[in-house]
Amino acid sequence: MLALRLTRAARLAVQLRRLLVAVASAGTGFLLLCALGHALTHPEAPGASALRLAWCIAPLAATVYLAVAVARTDPGTRPRPGLSAIGLGPGRLMAVSATTTALSAALGSVAALLVFLQLRGDLTGAPADGAVTEALALGQRLPAPAVVTLLTLVPAAASAAVALNLRPRAPRPAPSAGSRRYGRFGAYGWGAARETFGAYGRYGARLAPASSASASASASASASASASASASASAQLADGRAAGAAPVGGGGTLLTQASDAPPPATADGTPATPDAVPDPTATPRPHTTTLPWGIAVLTAGLAVETYAGDTATPSTTPSAAVLAGWALTALGLALAGPGLTHLCGRLLQAVRPGALRLLAGRVLMEESHRIGRPLGVVCSVASAAYAAAALYDADGPDFGPLSTLGALVVAGCAVATLLTAAVEAKHDRTDTTDALLRLGAPPATLRAAAAVRVGALLALFGPLTLIVAQLASLPLAR
Numbered sequence: 001m002l003a004l005r006l007t008r009a010a011r012l013a014v015q016l017r018r019l020l021v022a023v024a025s026a027g028t029g030f031l032l033l034c035a036l037g038h039a040l041t042h043p044e045a046p047g048a049s050a051l052r053l054a055w056c057i058a059p060l061a062a063t064v065y066l067a068v069a070v071a072r073t074d075p076g077t078r079p080r081p082g083l084s085a086i087g088l089g090p091g092r093l094m095a096v097s098a099t100t101t102a103l104s105a106a107l108g109s110v111a112a113l114l115v116f117l118q119l120r121g122d123l124t125g126a127p128a129d130g131a132v133t134e135a136l137a138l139g140q141r142l143p144a145p146a147v148v149t150l151l152t153l154v155p156a157a158a159s160a161a162v163a164l165n166l167r168p169r170a171p172r173p174a175p176s177a178g179s180r181r182y183g184r185f186g187a188y189g190w191g192a193a194r195e196t197f198g199a200y201g202r203y204g205a206r207l208a209p210a211s212s213a214s215a216s217a218s219a220s221a222s223a224s225a226s227a228s229a230s231a232s233a234s235a236q237l238a239d240g241r242a243a244g245a246a247p248v249g250g251g252g253t254l255l256t257q258a259s260d261a262p263p264p265a266t267a268d269g270t271p272a273t274p275d276a277v278p279d280p281t282a283t284p285r286p287h288t289t290t291l292p293w294g295i296a297v298l299t300a301g302l303a304v305e306t307y308a309g310d311t312a313t314p315s316t317t318p319s320a321a322v323l324a325g326w327a328l329t330a331l332g333l334a335l336a337g338p339g340l341t342h343l344c345g346r347l348l349q350a351v352r353p354g355a356l357r358l359l360a361g362r363v364l365m366e367e368s369h370r371i372g373r374p375l376g377v378v379c380s381v382a383s384a385a386y387a388a389a390a391l392y393d394a395d396g397p398d399f400g401p402l403s404t405l406g407a408l409v410v411a412g413c414a415v416a417t418l419l420t421a422a423v424e425a426k427h428d429r430t431d432t433t434d435a436l437l438r439l440g441a442p443p444a445t446l447r448a449a450a451a452v453r454v455g456a457l458l459a460l461f462g463p464l465t466l467i468v469a470q471l472a473s474l475p476l477a478r
Helices: 002-010 010-042 046-055 055-071 090-120 142-151 153-165 206-242 291-307 320-348 356-364 368-391 399-427 432-439 443-473
Strands: none
Touching: 002 142, 010 046, 010 055, 010 090, 010 142, 010 153, 046 055, 046 320, 046 356, 055 090, 055 153, 055 320, 055 399, 090 142, 090 153, 206 432, 291 320, 291 443, 320 356, 320 368, 320 443, 356 368, 356 443, 368 443, 399 432, 432 443
């Protein structure tokens, strides 16, 4: 009930994004039902029907990816202070978001079933004509368990992915700078820095301990001096209180008693307040750690496509090996996307940057974890479209209606996910933009920085897309 109320009370932009999820779910559900109809029409060719069902994984993954992106940008299910007191903690909000996603995807599945039954003629009695009739299983009864299983696949996968991505995570504590370390193997276990054999007897190995000992001795001396000074000050304060007058120092200043000692300064020099709590999520994200893995997976995907190029002829449907190669290529580009975006931001700030390039590069580096992966997915979809155009050339078979529908679902979900991530990034840096405007930055500069970011990303990902597309299409066009 709460999910229905939040769905009804959402803004227009949120409703449009949920409608996109429903449309993508409808397209994927229709493709799954067509695979079932092909299996019922051609029982003598189970391999071809299984291959059609396997190719439905691409629109299914794209729909789930879009559903997760839409759920992340939903303001109604975002944790806010005070909601835990009424029973809407992070876990409950995650369940509400998963339920809302399941409702949107279920609406699309119901629409797909109605369109499929309409084309079969079960609702009006007049079946449709055309190239799609062989996948409708005309004149045959649809098995209800198979239909229900296929139609619930998209809502279940989307809601499970949303629950997995939005699950409440325990805050990771920041590493403390003043933690005690033990250099040798002793009663407290292995130390942080292990010494090699013979390191203790080398020349100069005891100089650092001696300096540290002298530093600790001087620190203890200064601490004892400050302690004695504070003791004398407290004694004077006690005498003044006993006399009934305000204590006066040597210079004629009024001595007051502090409730607590001043808090020690932090690592950056700013005094720490007593109620300051370190933010566990303030640790920087590793933007470039997945770049080598992405390059490795991309290379493996291109190798699989090259190996499977001999089996995929223009007169037949691409084999499962081609699907596996395209999947690995897409995964590799998605993993390498954040690192490439971070690298693009660094290149923008190279060679004596001005204010415009510095601002654009910093924003790209900060948002690389948010927009890098959707950029990689769009790059993989564009390269796959180029390879498919090379496969379905003028001498090969026509690009049928079901293939067109699948390509539209995958491409639409990829572009919609990228736009959703861009909108989310823009909303997250609203405070920074307002601060720049208050400092006197002209709005034209901010728009120019956005244009520089878009141009830099196009200059990096455009040639990369063409290179990957050409390498992927070479084995298929032979």
